[in-house]
Structure formats: C-alpha cells, structure tokens
Amino acid sequence: MSGFRLEKGGRIDRSRPLSFTFEGVSYEGYAGDTLGSALMANGVSMLGRSFKYHRPRGLLAAGLDEPNAIMQLEDGAQARPNVKATGVELYDGLRAAPVNAWPSLSFDLLSVNSMFARFIPAAFYYKTFMWPHWSLFEPAIRRAAGLGVSPEASDEDIYDKRYAACDVLVVGGGPAGLQAAQAASRSGARVMLVDHDAQWGGSLMASNRHVGQDPADDWIGRVVEELRAAPETQLLNRTLAFGFYDHGLVGLCERLTDHLPLAERSGPRLRFWKVRAKSVILATGAIERPLVFPNNDRPGVMLAGAGATYAARYAAAPGRRAVFAVNNDSGYESAAVLRRLGVDIAAIADARPGLSAKGAQMAASGINVFTASTITNVRGGKKVRAAELHKLDDDGQAVKGSAALVECDTVLTSGGWSPVVHLYSQAGGKLRFDEQIQAFVPRECGQHVLCVGAAGGEFSLTQGLADAARAGAAAARDCGFDAADIEPATVDGEAFGNIRPIWQVDVSGLAGERGKAWLDFQNDVTSDDVALAIRENFKSVEHVKRYTTLGMASDQGKTSNVNGIGVMEGALGKPMAQVGTTTFRPPYDPIEIGAFAGRRVGENIAPLRPLAAEDAHEMLGARFEDYGGWRRPAFYAQDGEDEHAAVRREALAVRDGVGLFEASPLGKIEVAGADAREFLNRFYVNNMATLKPQRCRYGVMLDENGVVLDDGVLACLGPNRYLAGTTSGHAALIADNMDEWLQCEWPDLDVVVQEVTTNWAVMNVNGPRARDLLRKFDCSIDLAAEAFPHMHVREGEIEGVACRIQRVSFSGELSYEVAVPWGFGASFWAALMDAGREFGVSPFGVETLMALRVEKGFLHVGADTDGMTLPQDIGFGGVISRKAADFIGRRSTMRPDSLRDDRRQFVGLECLDGSAKPLTVGAHVLLPESAPPALTQGWVTSSVYSAALGKPVALGMVANGRERIGEEVKIWDRGVSRRARISAPGAYDPEGKRLHV
C-alpha cells in the first residue's frame, strides 16, 4: 500500500464521507472522488489482474485512458461489467470487484501464466491450439482471459433518446472548450458544450495556474456561470461525445443517474443524444504516453500527469516517495505539483541530454535530476520498491553504464502527449505526424470540425486559449451570427519544451533478467510482440493491431497506439508518419447497448398492430400470434382444445355452416386517376385492362426479376377507381412500389395511389350460411346470388354505415368480405357474432383459414413461393401468353432460365400411406426408388390435415410437376420416407361448385 489521502486540498467534499466496498472489503471515500481515487486514497494499489498473464495491475491513468482498473460494479439487475474505476463517480454503498482475478486479486491461480510469459507471444493461441480445432480450446481460454461477467438478470433500467440540433457543438469542458464555447455563445448562436466529466475545467481543475490574474478555478466558475446564463447555450456534463458521424452528427451519451446511490436512482439511466451540429469544435485534450521499459506495468507505475491529478484534484497521493522518468517538460510540472503537496521526489530521469529551463529550476531546488537517462526496470512485484535508472547512449536507442538504483514507492513517467484526435478522425479528418510533439495531429477534414487546444496539438495553454477563442467566434460567424472576437487571457506555468522520443530502449546490454516492456496494458501486448509480428511479416499497422491485439477492446489503444507505432518505426525502419495510424472508430469509450436500444426493447422492438375487434377476440379465447406484424388469432381454443382440435372444429364450421374471420390486415390500396387502368395493367401479370366496374379479378405482381412478389384481388370500383388487395404483410411494400414506378418510371401517367389498409376494418363472413347471416342486417346492397355473383364488388351502407363488400373466397365457400370504417369494426364484429348465433357462427383464426385454402389448393405467396418462383411456375404461363402488353418483370419471365422445362411447379401432393399425419413442410420430393443423398425434385410447401376430407393434404413445388400429375414420389424428411402422388392443387371441391351459390 503506497497511496494515501492528503491532509487537505482537492476538489473533494470532506463533509460528505461515502462508504463503499472493493472485493468485499469496506472503505471510505468522499463526494467528488472517483472509485479510482478513493481506492488510491485507501492505499489499495492492486486493482486488477492483466488479461493474458494475470499480472497484478494498478492505476495507470486518471481518466478514460485508464487501461488496467476495469471493474465489475454491483450485481443482479444492477450489475455493470467492465467499467473503468477512473470514470466512476463514487457514491454511497457502491460495490466493486476486479474482473479478471480468480479466486482473488492477491492470490490469482492463473497468474502462473506470467511465469510462462515467454511462451505466450503474439498469436500464440492461434498457432498452438490449431489441432484438431481452435473451437475445442476456445471456451477454456476465453474463461481464463475474460473480462467482466455479463449480468444474468434482465436490465431494469430505462434508457432515453433525444435528437438535438445546434449551431456550434463544443466537445470538452477544459480550458480550450470553455473558451471556445464562451466566444461562440456571446454571439447568440445555439451552443452545446459537453464533457464526460461531472465537473468543468479539464486539466485546469485544481491546478495551481492562473488565467489572467485569477486562480484557474475562479476563471472556470465565471465562464461556466456565463454559459449557464446564456439562453441559447446548453451545458451537458457527465456526457461523453463518443462518435462523430456524417454531416455533423455527433453521438452523445449522458449519464443521468450513475453517480447516485442505487436507492436514489429514478428515471432514465442514460440518455443517448443524436446532435446535428453545423460546426463542431473538438477540445478533447491530449493523453499522456507512458514510457516503455521492463516491468513498466507494476502497480505504482503511473503517468506523471495522472499522479498530479490524483494529488491535486482528489487529494489522493500515489505514493510518499516518487521517481519520475520523462522525455519532455510536462513531467517537471507534475513533479512540482506533487512536491508542493508533500510528496518526496527521489529523482527525475530525463531522456534529453541537457537540462531544460524547467529541469534546471528543479535541480536548483535540490531535486536529483539525471539527464540523458531513463528508467530501465522497476523492482517489486505487487508494489514498487525501487527504480533502476541508466544513462542513454547518444542516439537514445540503448542504455550504457549504471546510473542509480533509487528507492521509491511510485514511478511516474511521461513519454509525451498524444492529442485526442479520435472524433476528428471519425469525422473523416486526415492526420499528420508532428515531429515537434512526436504525435499525430489534425490535418484536414471535409466536415465543419476544428480541433483546438491540446487536441489540436497546441500544448501552450495561452496559445490554446487564443486559438479556441478565435475558433469559437469563427464557428458562430459561419452559422450566420455576428460574433465579436474576445480577448483571451494568458495562462502562467507554460510547460512542455522539446521532446526526445525513446519509444523503446534496448536494455539487452544490461546484466540480469529484466522481463517484458508493456505497450498495451489492457491487452497485455509487449514491445516484443510487435517486433515478433513484424518479423513474421505483418507490416501494416492494421495487421500488427489484429495479430498482436495492440489497441483493441475497450481501451482502443488510448495510451498505447502512438508508442506502438514508435516501436514499429524502429522495427520497420520507416518513419512513423509512413507507418500511420489504425482507423479510429466509434465509440471513443464503451457505451452500454441499452443506450442505443433506448425504449425499443421487449415488445417495443417491433410493436404488433392490433385488430379492430381485438378485445372481442381476446374474450373468445383467441390464441394470438404475430402474422406479418399484426397480432391475430391463430385459432380460438374451446375447453382445453389443442391447436389441431380447434382448427379442425373451426374448419368444419366454415364448410358446414358459417364462420367469421377478421380480415382487416388485408392490404388495401386505392388507385385512382385517368390512367389507373393502364397503370394497373402494367403492374399485374394479369390482363387488368378488361376488368369492368363492380368486378374483381385475382392477380399476381412480380418484381423486375420476374419473381412472384405478391398476389391479391383487384376490385374495380368505377371507371377510374380501383382497390388493389395485397397480402397482409405486403401492403406498405406494394404501395411504395406503386409510388416508385409512378414517380420514377411513368410520371406521365395520371394516377394517385393511397394505402387505406387501416381505414377499413374487414369482416369475412364465410361458409354456406354466409348470405343468410348478412341478410339479418339492414344493407343497401342486394345480396342475391344472381344480383351479386362471385368475384364482384359492391359499395353501399350496412346499418347506416358506409361499407364495401367483395364476394371473394380464400376458403372455397360462399364468402363475403365486408369492409366498414375502422372505428365501426369492433361493433360490427359483435353484431355479426350476435346475429350469427342462430346459424351457429364460429369465429375462426388464421391457421384455420390456411387449412381451408390448402384443401382448395390456393397459393399463399411466401409460403408456397420463394425468391426463385416465376409466374409460369404457379400456373400463370397461359395468362402471360394471352396478354400482349408489357408488365413489371415480364422480360425476366422470358430469359432462357425462365423457359427451362424442368422448373419447379406448383402442384398438390396426395398421401398414399393412409396415415392421418400431415407431410412435413420442407420435406424433399424424391423419385420413388431413389435413396438419399439424391438430387431433390422439390419440396412440400404447405401441409395440413383436412377435416372435410378426413386425410392429410399438401401442396409443393416439384420439378416439371404439372407434367407429372399422377406420378408416385417419395417424400423424404431427415431419414423418414413416405409415399405420395403428385396431383393437381385443390383436393376439396375441385370443380368449385360451392363458390357459385
């Protein structure tokens, strides 16, 4: 234990102590702490085990760049796996556990992996566990190398979504972001300023700096107050801008309740914002890079800036005696912060040959500064005991001689800073390598986006504020606002200096075993792994990433990418600018899937549409199913009936008496206009030019590939008025298609198309007593057989309500489809049930209707047809040959493949084995003597038990089937064969006598 709580200072509220547990042990922190800072203040330095080798790990960073301290929070429905301790605001009662240790952090059985470290290089698993198959080993390896545990209880939280638009979106609430937002906001532009932190100020927070004459905290407070007061400006803290998409769209995730104790949480947990900004200013800062040296992953080895942040912001010191290893001036400032707060600075190793001004200042104040030196090893296992420092040779590639062995309990390193260009790059921005700061910086972008401050590679705060002020005003002006330039303040304590890159130091000349140097802490990738990948000819930066896992997973290489590219530079002998970066992809930091799902979970993923008389169906015992997005009765179960019994009973009721079926979902599209007839004739396979008013015609529609797309009844309501019927699931699609053809291909036609499916509720009165039942109603339409024959349509009134009646039948019985305005649907159903009592009317469901239509051999598009079915395959060859005009898809029905005579055709299949069991849908049709494996002749597409015929009936698609009617075939399903005979479709009432009554 090396960390401790400083006596005073920090932005924590010592009057609000909070208790929490880590690995079951209770600790105390304060409001304002993160889980990471509270653990450090309690002296807990080991926070996790590494992914592959299970090495002990502690905090490296203080922000979202933290790769090691991955936590599992809470349990049950509240469980949150893989959370960075540095991004979790402490709350009372918080329970945290490490994710990758078993049985416990200090005694991890799998840490034996680290003893075999030399045997687990990059791609080791892929190379070793090849035989007989990787999948045999994968589960065990995944368990050993897993991260958090997926919650088993279902997530009870609510997730919110919001759309927003603004003129200027500023990402990052540090000095540059605040300054840019202020400049834009004063113009009156709509400004949004977002930061993932709970507090504003970024790197200025709790710093010792002054902005102008004022302490930094005062300046932050003043700017935030001004922005809060600006009516068109919105500030969102605890809000991460995680993705930059096309046309100025930025994804934000606002954490609304994660900082509260569980019992105090209410309302949505996260809010996912989709913000469309005219101009975006990225003030996302920079991430410090660790130095790469042996055992640089030991708990207690941290980034210098993070050490200063813990001490200054959270009053949590990383240790009592620190050694610094730096290659630029920023580390000196961090050392100064820690020293001021009482931490002993044992030594500073600076890779640069001469003393910088900062270095000289530090040396003059009595600190031991080693120039041209760096750290080459850390002594100690679970905590730091001492640092080895060595002199660097002249080109900075190797070490020579012995410099010092310095006792310490923490090591703080700074290998330079990398601008956070992730969002810029996601926006399509190109990067360039900046020699001055040895990092990738923004170059150009097609979108309206600008990086300011450290994110733009400008590490001087004074210059950064000036740039930000200018950028903010310019962004507002671009959006048409009259923005005045504001005079930015200067900031004291400038520090960065020049940098001496030492991506990897060759320590092979030193005596003794030193171990690995870590590049990517989260994925356990060492500099040796990168070297190995390159030796094996993985030379593209993207390939090295995949082969070694450098920069993968939730970390995405925040602290490791540039170091990795630096190591590649050495190994490939080509400059970093040419090595390039891997692609930056959203999200910048992991976002819970719930945020993206929002309210679209459970039954709201795809809400089902209710029927007009849903309540009545419910009361009648309907078993509902999802049919094409509609919640419809499959059947109505009586007295414990199963599906088969219910369907049999309902089917017989229709055949023998009368049934009632709600057919409201049937697609209804009104087509009107002077050219409606011409248009429909081009749309259907059938000749619709001859369809007369008050008549209906069954028709088939194709797509341009000639494939059967849909079918239905077209009703002619008047000379220029039609009602096109579609299948229930296809109404919107067909209406869309009609619009597309009219607008894009045939704009000269005078036609209007309107889908009216839900304007009309449709009740299907079906069966020999259907007319008797309807005659109970006061109806303006003459229902007599000769006045209103089969395939006719009438418009009129029923009980004073407008209605349309079509005499069409999908059952083969006398059948009326009666449409009334949707709002009358429920009462009409009730009246039909009531009036039908004397005829023994039976409600029937979709499954019963399907049984009736299979008995009749009526085609069901999508069940009997598939994506290869052409109209001639379902018996429309004659219709086509009698029609002269072109129609959609016609040319495709004439291709050589369409004219093959062995195409699969729609036929009936009659069972010959005497069994009552229907054939299996999908079973193969084979030649009687063939034994599988054999070339299939086709398959069963629909199959039911026919109550009316007392035997199973089936339909299928069979090669050249119409020519083969009467031929015996074998129906084969997963090893079981049955005998059947090919027949014409339609086993029940093949002459159709029952229709014309």
Added chain:
Amino acid sequence: MLQISCPYCGARAEIEFRCGGQAHLERPGPHDQVSDRQWAEYLFYRDNPKGVSLERWVHRFGCRQWFNVARSTLTHEILAVYGMGEQPPQLEGTKR
C-alpha cells in the same frame, strides 16, 4: 447518418429516407425487343464510382416523394438534390 434535403420538406435525417439505388437507369422496352444482355445490364449492372454517385431517394417517412441526389462516395457530401426527370447538374467527377 446523412442529412438529406428533401426538395419538398427540407433537411431531414437519413432514417426518414430510403435509397433506391442508381439514378437515371433507363428501362429498356418493349419487352419483346430487348436482348438478354440489355435486360441483364438494366437489372444488374451498376456504376461503382469513387467520387460522385447519382442515386435516387424517397422521403419514405415524410412526403413520399422521389428525387435524385448527387453524393460523393468519398466524403458522403451531398453535392446536389434535383427532381425526378431532371438532368444532373454538371459536377466535377460525374460519370455520365
């Protein structure tokens, strides 16, 4: 997600629209005078430009009107929006 300016409704998010593929395809006909090759080209052969793509879109969850869009496949920038039946504006890199 793109932001597309419907000529009738103004700027809206891409989720309100549906892309109908390459614009300015000409449907060959009449059907009995079209060769298999011509028909195949109409059905299946499409430009795959690196640069300006001319495509038709419909404001599906809006005014339901179709229109043409010139879009850069490199930057996703929308360079022009123009009506059905209109010729595309002269744009650098447009293949006609």
